[in-house]
Amino acid sequence: MTVPAAAADPSNFLRVEKGHAEPEELAAITAILMARAAALPAAASVHRGRSKAGWRRLEREPGFRAPHSWR
Numbered sequence: 001m002t003v004p005a006a007a008a009d010p011s012n013f014l015r016v017e018k019g020h021a022e023p024e025e026l027a028a029i030t031a032i033l034m035a036r037a038a039a040l041p042a043a044a045s046v047h048r049g050r051s052k053a054g055w056r057r058l059e060r061e062p063g064f065r066a067p068h069s070w071r
Contacts (some may be wrong), residue, residue, distance in 0.1 A: 014026060021029075 014030060016026075
């Protein structure tokens, strides 16, 4: 596999497109990018919770039910 010339030269890994960056600023952004690249991705939650509770609060139920209701 052929490696591009820009990847072979370590001085070309970070390029300032506009303006001027001090060496300290380049070091700070490099440290942030390296930390983000090394961080483990957040594990997705396997457990899917219910969208509503499986129980009901009796005080929120209407006091009267018609005799023909099937609840």
